[in-house]
Amino acid sequence: MGRQADEDPLSLAIQPPPNETPEQRDSRLQAEALARRISNDIDEELKAEKAALKKKPPVKVLLLGQSESGKSTTLKNFQMNYAKNTWAEELASWRTVVQLNLLRNVHTILDLVSSEMDGTPDSSADSEDETPTPSIDDRQPPLRFTEKHGVLKLRLLPLRSVQKDLEDRLGASSVEENSGYLAGNGMNTPKSKPKSQEVFVRSSGWKTTLRAANGRRSSDARHEAGSVRRTTEVDARRATEVIASCGDDIKTLWEDETVQEMLKRRRVRLDDTPGFFLADIDRIARRDYVPSDNDVMRARLRTLGVQEHKIHFQEGPAAGMDWIIYDVGGSRTQRPAWFPYFDDCDAIIFLAPVNCFDEKLAEDRRVNRLEDSYALWKMICSSKLLAKTQIILFLNKCDLLEKKLRSGVKVNKFVPSLGDRKNDAHTVTQYFAQHFKEIFKHCSPEPRSFRVHLTSVVDPKATSLTLQVVEENVLKAHLRKADLIE
Numbered sequence: 001m002g003r004q005a006d007e008d009p010l011s012l013a014i015q016p017p018p019n020e021t022p023e024q025r026d027s028r029l030q031a032e033a034l035a036r037r038i039s040n041d042i043d044e045e046l047k048a049e050k051a052a053l054k055k056k057p058p059v060k061v062l063l064l065g066q067s068e069s070g071k072s073t074t075l076k077n078f079q080m081n082y083a084k085n086t087w088a089e090e091l092a093s094w095r096t097v098v099q100l101n102l103l104r105n106v107h108t109i110l111d112l113v114s115s116e117m118d119g120t121p122d123s124s125a126d127s128e129d130e131t132p133t134p135s136i137d138d139r140q141p142p143l144r145f146t147e148k149h150g151v152l153k154l155r156l157l158p159l160r161s162v163q164k165d166l167e168d169r170l171g172a173s174s175v176e177e178n179s180g181y182l183a184g185n186g187m188n189t190p191k192s193k194p195k196s197q198e199v200f201v202r203s204s205g206w207k208t209t210l211r212a213a214n215g216r217r218s219s220d221a222r223h224e225a226g227s228v229r230r231t232t233e234v235d236a237r238r239a240t241e242v243i244a245s246c247g248d249d250i251k252t253l254w255e256d257e258t259v260q261e262m263l264k265r266r267r268v269r270l271d272d273t274p275g276f277f278l279a280d281i282d283r284i285a286r287r288d289y290v291p292s293d294n295d296v297m298r299a300r301l302r303t304l305g306v307q308e309h310k311i312h313f314q315e316g317p318a319a320g321m322d323w324i325i326y327d328v329g330g331s332r333t334q335r336p337a338w339f340p341y342f343d344d345c346d347a348i349i350f351l352a353p354v355n356c357f358d359e360k361l362a363e364d365r366r367v368n369r370l371e372d373s374y375a376l377w378k379m380i381c382s383s384k385l386l387a388k389t390q391i392i393l394f395l396n397k398c399d400l401l402e403k404k405l406r407s408g409v410k411v412n413k414f415v416p417s418l419g420d421r422k423n424d425a426h427t428v429t430q431y432f433a434q435h436f437k438e439i440f441k442h443c444s445p446e447p448r449s450f451r452v453h454l455t456s457v458v459d460p461k462a463t464s465l466t467l468q469v470v471e472e473n474v475l476k477a478h479l480r481k482a483d484l485i486e
């Protein structure tokens, strides 16, 4: 044993020299005592810092804006950038949402095909919709739906019950509301339009539901949880299996010339709608499909109520801090639930989609979506409760604005005050930003800085850079509020 200790390189290195004088021994002992004191001091400092961090109240951020403005997608960007482990763990849970979105696309088409085959007229003269629609050439030859389409409809029939299963698994019975995504934008809906174009599911706890009820104590509860889990897994496998077996037919339906012509004539721009996945059918209709980051960004699941998400920042200026991000439902019926959260939040990220100047609210077809965003912004800016809160504006969906303008839509038809200004994305976003700024300056109870970002939050790379700026600004506001600086 003794020999082994003697040969240990560390023991050898710290051993006093063999011929040490008494003076040398004293000064060595003093140096060692000093080193120990410094080390203890550092330990104490680290402990104190850790305790201080623990005591620091979390940074609270509220995501606000109308429905489909991109709040939940912004939250996903926060999670992807700052809670990487959780993000990776949860990727698979999003499969159900992507599958549901895909089936929603399929059933939108099948319902339109059915109404064409039944001879239901096109509803371009929908009196509710004030949106000017380009005239349809009545001399166009009739659409030729054949037996092939009838067969496709039959073969895709099992997808109806799969959609129902997916809705059930996502946590609640679907809440039906008239969606704007076919209705706005100059697009026509069939007279016999399906009851629910968009499926609304209660997003609270759906990931947990999908993972099934774990951790309950009584044996009955465990048994029940076990059987829920088994049912969930069986349902999930069945959905994936049926979608995989229908993949080729779904593709045939989507690529069919008559279907494409029908969508064009009805001005249904399905590929610009939230949760469009038909173009990815080869990838999604696979038994081993796992959503990519990009799929999750594009997946659409409406938020109901107020969802609280805690993120522990591990790097960057906010390292060591907890942020609580509140993601809220944006439709009109959801908005009263926002107010209790105004009290002690550090910052608000307000999302206004800039592509929707020609669209109507899904929940009230008399209201233009851009006008609704202005009104909501005005209400937030004038709130006395929020007088000291930092408000950051995301003018979102810039990618869709560009696309819409490129397709020839004239903004001044819908926003006459734009006048003769250029009809390009830069000019239009600057014009909208100026309007938001004027409301902000005019309505804020106290002077504060106007911060605006032009965003397309489905683009994680660009959004990551925006979030870095947001992180620094929110942190400053938080520290200022906590009286730690200034």
Ligand SMILES: Nc1nc2c(ncn2[C@@H]2O[C@H](COP(=O)(O)OP(=O)(O)OP(=O)(O)O)[C@@H](O)[C@H]2O)c(=O)[nH]1
Binding pocket: 065, 066, 067, 068, 069, 070, 071, 072, 073, 074, 273, 274, 275, 297, 298, 299, 300, 301, 302, 303, 304, 328, 329, 330, 331, 396, 397, 398, 399, 400, 455, 456, 457, 458, 459
């Ligand atoms: N192309 C594009 N799509 C976007 C953008 N932002 C959001 N989306 C999509 O729009 C849809 C709606 O976005 P959400 O983040 O769910 O909207 P929300 O504000 O949370 O809506 P509610 O929960 O109903 O209040 C999703 O399918 C997103 O992928 C964007 O900048 N560009």
Ligand SMILES: [Mg+2]
Binding pocket: 071, 072, 073, 301, 302, 303, 327, 328, 329, 330
């Ligand atoms: Mg949401």
